[in-house]
Amino acid sequence: MDPIFQALAHPARRLLVEELADRNDQTLFELTVRLNQVHGLAMTRQAVTKHLAVLGEAGLVRATTQGRTTVHHLDPAPLTAARQWLDAIPHTPEDPR
Amino acid sequence: MIITTASIFVDDQAKALDFYTTKLGFQLKTDVPAGPFRWLTVVSPTAPDGVELLLEPSEHPAVRPFKEALVADGIPFNSFGVDDVQAEYEQLTALGVRFVQEPAQMGPVTTAVLDDTCGNLIQIAAMNAPESGTTA
Numbered sequence: 001m002d003p004i005f006q007a008l009a010h011p012a013r014r015l016l017v018e019e020l021a022d023r024n025d026q027t028l029f030e031l032t033v034r035l036n037q038v039h040g041l042a043m044t045r046q047a048v049t050k051h052l053a054v055l056g057e058a059g060l061v062r063a064t065t066q067g068r069t070t071v072h073h074l075d076p077a078p079l080t081a082a083r084q085w086l087d088a089i090p091h092t093p094e095d096p097r
Numbered sequence: 098m099i100i101t102t103a104s105i106f107v108d109d110q111a112k113a114l115d116f117y118t119t120k121l122g123f124q125l126k127t128d129v130p131a132g133p134f135r136w137l138t139v140v141s142p143t144a145p146d147g148v149e150l151l152l153e154p155s156e157h158p159a160v161r162p163f164k165e166a167l168v169a170d171g172i173p174f175n176s177f178g179v180d181d182v183q184a185e186y187e188q189l190t191a192l193g194v195r196f197v198q199e200p201a202q203m204g205p206v207t208t209a210v211l212d213d214t215c216g217n218l219i220q221i222a223a224m225n226a227p228e229s230g231t232t233a
Contacts, residue, residue: 029173
C-alpha cells in the first residue's frame, strides 16, 4: 500500500489521476497541455513523465500504444486496498459511510 | 521579412498531397521537380496567397527518428486554425481521418489532434468564446 499513498502524495500526480479518470488513454502531450493550460501548473514534459513513472510503479497508470502513439491508461484497481484502509478508520458524523 | 513557407516532413509526397487536399481541403499551389523529389506546396483555399505548407520528403536520416519520437508522445508538428473544432472533427472523422486526441478544451483554446498518415500528428485549434472560459 505504500506505493499507492506515495503516488497520491503529490498534487500533480493527483491531477494526472483526475485527468485520466475524466478521460482515459491520453498522450503525454495532452496530459502536459492540460496540466499547464487547464490547471495552471508550469510543468515540463520531462516532469510529467517522471510523475507518470511514479504512478506506474504503484500500478495506477500503464502505457499502452494506439498505432504508433503511446497513451497512458488509468487502472484504479490498486486503489481498492487504500480505500479499504481509509474506510476502516472510524467515520465522523460529517462523513458518514 | 515575411513568412512565406512552413514545411512539414512527409513520408511520401504523393500520398501527402492526396491527404492534405482531399482530406484537409487545402489546394495545390506549387508542384515542380526538385532532383528526385518535388517542390510541393499547398495553401488554404481561403488564403491562396497566404503561407504555403511545403510537403518536404522525410529523406534526411535524422528525420524519421525525430518524427517517430514526436508521434509516440502525441506531439503535433503543426497546428492549423479552424472555426469549429468539433464540426471539423466530425467532418474529418467521416472522411476516415484518425484522431489521437478528440476535441478538448485546453484553457483558452479547443484543440484536437489528427494523424496525417505521413508520419505526423497535426493539431486543429480554435479560440474559445470568452464566456466558455477556462473550465475543463
